[in-house]
Amino acid sequence: MATKYKKMVDEMLTTEKSLFDEFREVHNRYFLNPKQTQDEFNEKGRKVQEVIRKYENILCGRSENTGYGAYSSSLAQKFQDEIRKIFPKIDFIGVKISDPFSDNLKRIKV
Numbered sequence: 001m002a003t004k005y006k007k008m009v010d011e012m013l014t015t016e017k018s019l020f021d022e023f024r025e026v027h028n029r030y031f032l033n034p035k036q037t038q039d040e041f042n043e044k045g046r047k048v049q050e051v052i053r054k055y056e057n058i059l060c061g062r063s064e065n066t067g068y069g070a071y072s073s074s075l076a077q078k079f080q081d082e083i084r085k086i087f088p089k090i091d092f093i094g095v096k097i098s099d100p101f102s103d104n105l106k107r108i109k110v
Contacts, residue, residue: 005059005079012055013086023048027087034097045093052083 002010013020023044030041056079060072084090 003078005075006082008055008059008079009082009086012051016051019044019047019051023087027089030092031089034092038097041089041092042094045090048087048090049093052080056080 026037026041026044030037034041056076059079060076
């Protein structure tokens with residue numbers, strides 16, 4: 001029997017299948033080549049983050065109302081960790097990757 005947070009992840013992936021299938025494809029390309037797919041990854045990723053927040057709120061909303069705040073934060077962490085198993089780079093949504101050595105290098109005069 002799956003735990004509550006795993007059931008919620010499965011439900012989320014099933015309900016929003018097309019969005020997560022698109023994101024999986026972009027995520028895999030981002031994993032291999034982050035600089036070239038950064039903009040597309042961020043764009044699709046923002047939509048995915050909204051859906052994840054929605055399902056996390058559904059999962060944890062009831063336990064916060066009943067006074068189980070510590071339990072709720074632990075449950076939310078497990079939920080997020082389960083998502084990270086599927087999408088390891090999900091925390092990189094919105095992060096700008098730059099190469100400090102290629103941006104306007106100034107020569108040091110000796």
